[in-house]
Amino acid sequence: GDSVTQMEGPVTLSEEAFLTINCTYTATGYPSLFWYVQYPGEGLQLLLKATKADDKGSNKGFEATYRKETTSFHLEKGSVQVSDSAVYFCALSHTGRRALTFGSGTRLQVQP
């Protein structure tokens, strides 16, 4: 079955540092890939997405590129802010099955 593996957290960074959160997946075919973010006490929000190989999703300074050859979708941001502190989830889905398969989540803590 499908699975998503994320790097374990927490990831602690200073403000303006570079961020990478690794995500790899196992799936048949060509799934769509997502990053969701969960701020404290809230539900998940879609951060960015990519639907085919080599697509780059981007939003709010975050980027991730769909790499079919390495089955990866790593999340990056050039300069993090304290307000980026949250839990980040990598996920995938197939067109024929609407449900999302999530990774375990990575907590990011950004210190001023």
Next chain:
Amino acid sequence: DAGVIQSPRHEVTEMGQEVTLRCKPISGHDYLFWYRQTMMRGLELLIYFNNNVPIDDSGMPEDRFSAKMPNASFSTLKIQPSEPRDSAVYFCASSPTSGDYNEQFFGPGTRLTVL
């Protein structure tokens, strides 16, 4: 739009009691999902509906759990009887049919504590 609405936000109950969680999806969305989040197991899909019909309930842990969607604007997740291991945050999400990327919109969640 008000987004996905869940109630209650917090529920504390005793083992053996019946618990009902409620969800109102975004108007016009015809997919509805129930997820459970725990520290040990992360985010797990319990069940999802399309046009009020259950499509996949393979994630429902056992017969104590049941979910219904009597109409397009309301769904319930019921646990009877509840057990301490059911303590978790339960999320409801909805999704429109259109679009090729299956974006889901999540509610704020219900934090359930079973004593």
